[in-house]
Amino acid sequence: MFVAPLLALVAVWAVVVPLFQINPRVFPSVGAVGTAALESIRDGTLIAHVGASLLRVGLGTLIGIVTAVPLGIAMGVSAGVAAFLTPLFRFFSVLAGIAWIPIATLWFGYGFGAIVFVIFNAVFFVVAYNTLLGVKTIPHTVRNAAASLGAGRWALLTEVLLPGALPNIVTGIRTGLGFAWRGLIAAEMIATNVGLGYMLFVARDFYRTEVIVFGMIVIGVLWLLIDRLVLVPLERSTIERWGMVRRA
Amino acid sequence: MNVWLQCWSGYVRLTQRWPALAAIVPFIPVVALWTAVTEAGVFPRAFLPGPLDVVKSFATLTYKGILPDYLQDSLIRLFAGAALGMALGIPLGILIGTSRWAHRICWPILLFFQAIGDIAWLPILLIWFGFGLTTMTFVIVYTVLFPVVLNTVLGVESVPRDLARAARSLGASPARVLWEVTLPGALPNIITGLRNGLGYGWRALIAVEIIVGTSGIGFMMFDARRAGSTTEILLGMIILGLLWYIVDAWILAPLERATGQRWGLVTS
Amino acid sequence: MKTLSLRNLAKTYFDPYAGAHVTAVHDVSLDVQQGEFVSVVGPSGCGKTTILNMIAGFIPYSGGEILLDGKPVVGPGPERGVVFQSFALFPWKTVLDNVGFGPKMRGVPKAERDRIAREYLALAGLSHAANRYPNELSGGMQQRVGVVRALANNPAVLLMDEPFASVDAQTRMTLQEELTRIWQERRPTVVFITHDVAEAVFLANRVVVLSKGRILDQVDVDLRRPRVWDDLVNDDEFKRLSARVLQMVRAA
Numbered sequence: 068m069f070v071a072p073l074l075a076l077v078a079v080w081a082v083v084v085p086l087f088q089i090n091p092r093v094f095p096s097v098g099a100v101g102t103a104a105l106e107s108i109r110d111g112t113l114i115a116h117v118g119a120s121l122l123r124v125g126l127g128t129l130i131g132i133v134t135a136v137p138l139g140i141a142m143g144v145s146a147g148v149a150a151f152l153t154p155l156f157r158f159f160s161v162l163a164g165i166a167w168i169p170i171a172t173l174w175f176g177y178g179f180g181a182i183v184f185v186i187f188n189a190v191f192f193v194v195a196y197n198t199l200l201g202v203k204t205i206p207h208t209v210r211n212a213a214a215s216l217g218a219g220r221w222a223l224l225t226e227v228l229l230p231g232a233l234p235n236i237v238t239g240i241r242t243g244l245g246f247a248w249r250g251l252i253a254a255e256m257i258a259t260n261v262g263l264g265y266m267l268f269v270a271r272d273f274y275r276t277e278v279i280v281f282g283m284i285v286i287g288v289l290w291l292l293i294d295r296l297v298l299v300p301l302e303r304s305t306i307e308r309w310g311m312v313r314r315a
Numbered sequence: 316m317n318v319w320l321q322c323w324s325g326y327v328r329l330t331q332r333w334p335a336l337a338a339i340v341p342f343i344p345v346v347a348l349w350t351a352v353t354e355a356g357v358f359p360r361a362f363l364p365g366p367l368d369v370v371k372s373f374a375t376l377t378y379k380g381i382l383p384d385y386l387q388d389s390l391i392r393l394f395a396g397a398a399l400g401m402a403l404g405i406p407l408g409i410l411i412g413t414s415r416w417a418h419r420i421c422w423p424i425l426l427f428f429q430a431i432g433d434i435a436w437l438p439i440l441l442i443w444f445g446f447g448l449t450t451m452t453f454v455i456v457y458t459v460l461f462p463v464v465l466n467t468v469l470g471v472e473s474v475p476r477d478l479a480r481a482a483r484s485l486g487a488s489p490a491r492v493l494w495e496v497t498l499p500g501a502l503p504n505i506i507t508g509l510r511n512g513l514g515y516g517w518r519a520l521i522a523v524e525i526i527v528g529t530s531g532i533g534f535m536m537f538d539a540r541r542a543g544s545t546t547e548i549l550l551g552m553i554i555l556g557l558l559w560y561i562v563d564a565w566i567l568a569p570l571e572r573a574t575g576q577r578w579g580l581v582t583s
Numbered sequence: 584m585k586t587l588s589l590r591n592l593a594k595t596y597f598d599p600y601a602g603a604h605v606t607a608v609h610d611v612s613l614d615v616q617q618g619e620f621v622s623v624v625g626p627s628g629c630g631k632t633t634i635l636n637m638i639a640g641f642i643p644y645s646g647g648e649i650l651l652d653g654k655p656v657v658g659p660g661p662e663r664g665v666v667f668q669s670f671a672l673f674p675w676k677t678v679l680d681n682v683g684f685g686p687k688m689r690g691v692p693k694a695e696r697d698r699i700a701r702e703y704l705a706l707a708g709l710s711h712a713a714n715r716y717p718n719e720l721s722g723g724m725q726q727r728v729g730v731v732r733a734l735a736n737n738p739a740v741l742l743m744d745e746p747f748a749s750v751d752a753q754t755r756m757t758l759q760e761e762l763t764r765i766w767q768e769r770r771p772t773v774v775f776i777t778h779d780v781a782e783a784v785f786l787a788n789r790v791v792v793l794s795k796g797r798i799l800d801q802v803d804v805d806l807r808r809p810r811v812w813d814d815l816v817n818d819d820e821f822k823r824l825s826a827r828v829l830q831m832v833r834a835a
Contacts, residue, residue: 072423093443154338154564155345161514161559162552165522166533169540169548174362211641212671216736217661217688226684230675246518252434253522257537264435271438279439287431294430309674309716320597327599 095277100284103277112266117285119261123179124251127186128244135191136236139198140228149203156196163243164189164250168257177258185254189247190240197239201232234305241298248290263289338564364546369553372546381535386554389531392448393520396455397513404460404512405505408467409497418468429461433519437526451523458519459512466508470501503571510567517559586652586772587615587638587740593646594633594796607633608796610647615740618770622783624828625793626835631776634793635744638774639665651739661685664733666743670725672717678704678728679713685736703731706765723754730762740772747782756812759785763810780829784821785810790828794835802828 077097083089084096091099107113143149167185175181205228213227255264263286270278330337346366352358353365360368376382411417411425433454440450474497482496483489524533532551539547594608608630615621623631637644640659649656651663659665664685672681679700680687686696704710707727717725726746733741747755763786766773777783783790784804792799804824806815815821 069423072420073427075420076424150337151341153341154560155341157564158342158556158560161517161563162556165518165525166536166552166555168522168525169536170545170552173540173543173545173548206669206671208667208669208671209673211639211659212665212667212732213673213684214641214659215639215661215663215665215742216685216732218684219688222688227673230673233675245515249432249434249515249518249522252432253526256434256437256526267435267438271441274442276439276442279442283431283435283439286435287427290430290432291427305675309718320599321602324597324599324602328602331600 092274092276095280099277100281103275103281107278107281113285115261116263116266116282117289119259120251120255120263121289123182123262124186124244124247127183128190128240128247130183131187131190131243131247132194132240135194135239136198136229139195139236140202140224140232142195143199143202143228143232146203149199153196153199156192156199159188160192160196163192164246165253168250168254171254172258179259181258182251182254182262185250186247189250190243193243193246194236194239197235197242198232201235201239202228204235205231234302234309237298237302237305241294241302244293244298248293252286338560361543361545364549368546369550372544372550376535376547376550382554385531385535386558389520389524389533390558392451392455392531393513393516396452396516396520397459397509399452400456400459400512400516401463401509403456404463404508405467407460408464408505408508409471409493409501411464412468412471412501413493413497425461425464429465433458433515434522437523441527446527446529450527451520454519454523455516458516459509462512462515463505463508466504466511467501470504470508471497473504474500506567506571510563510571513562513567514559517555521555586617587613587774588650589613589634589638589647590650591647592634592637592644592649594630594637594642595645596642606796608637608644611793611796611798612647613791613798615772615774617772620766620773620775620786620788621791622775622777622787622789623791623793624777624780624783624832625799626832627778629793629835630796631778631793632744633796635665635742635774635776638740639663639742661688661736662739664736664738664741666726666729666733666741666746668745668748670717670722670729670749672725672728672732674717677714677716678709678720681717681728682732682735684732689736699735703735704728706734706768707731707761721754722750723758726750726758727761730765734765734769734771738771740774743773743775745777746775748777748779755782760811762786763808767808780832781825784825784828785812785815790824792828792831792835794832799835800831 081097084094089096095103104113107116142152164185167188168181171181171184175184209231210223210227213223218226251262252264252267255262256268259265263282267279267282270276270282326340330340350366353360353363357363373382407421411421436454436457437450440453444450444453478496478500479492482492487495520531521533521536524531525537528534528537532555536548536551539545539551589611592608592611592613593606595604595606597603598605611630611634613621623634625631633642636642638649638656640656640663656663673684676684679697682700682703683691683696686699691699701710701713704713707730709724709727709731712720712724712728717728720728729746730743747758750758759782766786775783775786784802784806787804790802790804792801802824806818806821806824
């Protein structure tokens with residue numbers, strides 16, 4: 068059901084390109100994209116590009132989440148501190164990702180370090196900000212309830228603040244990863260010689276539209292897989308099950 | 316103890332009267348820390364310049380007229396793209412939200428094209444349109460379009476069916492129902508979509524200006540990168556952050572609140 | 584044998600918007616015996632919730648002292664269980680895990696605390712809901728969970744802050760009857776805050792009337808137990824006591 072409209076779109080593409088004899092330098096035929104796909108799978112370049120991109124995203128996101136969540140929770144513990152710091156994090160989450168590319172390449176040089184840094188801070192500020200918001204949304208009575216049932220500082224953190232902020236954290240990860248994914252493609256166009264963004268950008272130099280379109284499909288499918296198979300189920304299992312209000 | 320209480324009380328009352336202060340004061344320690352780090356010489360100047368260097372470069376670039384020109388270019392691109400994105404996105408969203416068939420056909424396609432993401436279009440756009448305004452506008456429209464469409468659909472679907480029924484039974488034609496009920500009901504979501512869309516569009520603009528660039532803030536930053544001038548890069552980042560902060564915190568967020576909270580609809 | 588005693592308790596707090604100190608509670612002294620059920624009733628703003636929050640240890644007190652079994656109260660602790668008006672259940676935990684939270688904090692092993700939680704859920708007729716999440720239950724059921732969650736921790740005193748104010752009228756009556764039944768079975772020491780005079784009289788051994796941060800008067804309630812609304816609505820003694828308390832509250 069979900070796939071049918073997409074298949075129809077491919078069918079239209081298969082008919083339109085030969086029908087109007089569109090120049091392959093402008094838009095490739097389905098067959099050419101298929102050939103490019105098979106070729107890149109056979110000679111291993113696809114695996115190399117996808118692997119490089121996923122490694123960067125994975126590493127940057129992991130570092131981002133691991134550092135942002137504890138920080139966000141620590142900041143959210145005191146309402147005064149949270150209110151004071153909110154504008155700062157708002158400012159930096161606005162800058163998250165792409166705007167850091169120029170300075171990241173200056174600090175780390177072109178390559179792996181700069182790209183991972185861009186992804187890290189796309190995730191870091193958005194997740195930290197959302198975690199802070201999440202902790203702020205936990206009703207005071209729920210914290211009091213835990214304290215009066217004998218929860219200490221550590222238990223308050225693990226049993227109340229972390230699960231209470233989790234829906235916001237997951238939303239933050241989803242947003243941050245969205246920025247990171249775009250930042251990745253942009254950074255790879257500028258600052259490296261391997262990865263999906265690089266694959267697209269180099270193909271442009273030789274007018275290889277079939278490689279570009281294939282790369283775009285790969286990027287789309289990968290993101291759909293990440294979003295639908297990991298992020299959406301995660302959101303559902305927390306927010307919907309617990310009946311907590313979803314924040315846009 | 317008492318002095319601190321008085322200070323805090325003063326701060327709370329000041330920010331109560333001028334809410335803008337609450338957004339500015341927290342940056343004072345950050346700038347102070349930044350100054351301290353650069354003055355102490357922890358990093359070389361070329362690596363991390365101080366706040367004063369950035370202010371000086373702001374003054375120079377403004378005086379030369381480069382900065383206002385670039386800023387204007389960026390803003391025009393962003394708002395033209397956003398306006399076009401909304402003009403396409405809202406009707407499309409209403410169509411998909413009201414028609415089950417349109418929903419079935421368009422939803423997977425929308426999700427897929429959203430997943431490709433704006434920046435991945437850049438190489439093929441460069442082949443099609445070259446380095447120019449068309450390419451940039453296309454990317455920004457593309458970025459703004461999806462959040463607006465998806466949120467408009469959500470908004471239309473969230474309007475209670477009884478509201479439309481009430482309007483019909485009070486004598487409204489289907490077209491009037493669309494105008495009087497569906498659209499206002501979906502408005503809070505549409506604004507949320509616009510807010511998200513502009514957020515993404517802003518980033519896309521920077522990326523495009525960096526990669527395609529002939530002018531604009533993103534171009535300025537990458538040009539400075541080529542010349543190794545960290546000062547101008549930092550200046551660009553600060554301007555980007557400030558601008559978006561102003562647009563988001565003082566225009567979009569209040570707009571969202573004004574519609575959503577005023578009407579008691581749950582949005583944010 | 585008294586359990587809880589408040590001595591000249593006072594609370595002033597600093598209002599940053601007004602820039603001045605405000606006094607919410609003046610000089611309140613009160614003794615609660617072990618196994619006693621005390622209702623504190625008064626109009627909104629009389630300081631009753633502030634007193635409860637101080638006993639619970641959620642907010643510090645600025646004068647006097649609070650003693651529990653002779654020891655001064657500092658901060659929240661498991662010997663003082665709290666039932667909240669807003670239920671304050673953990674939405675991310677099942678009903679069973681909510682009730683087992685207190686024992687878990689004491690380091691009781693999983694199997695044992697599940698047994699305890701099930702025993703208390705049975706007491707409130709909630710055994711069937713053990714694996715549900717709070718948002719899947721009605722308000723009345725959520726507050727039953729709130730009550731047994733506090734009880735499962737075996738507190739020396741149970742503090743209840745208008746616990747039935749946000750459920751519908753019929754459910755409220757059922758909950759009140761259930762609470763008196765559970766109290767008779769377990770004999771916990773209870774401090775019950777409410778603005779509903781009939782509720783205060785129905786539940787308590789003693790009603791404390793509060794006004795503008797001071798204790799106005801106290802009324803002993805010697806109605807026989809078990810108490811059920813069908814009997815008490817026409818009971819002359821109940822009517823007389825309710826009228827008397829109501830008069831004091833309205834004059835306050």
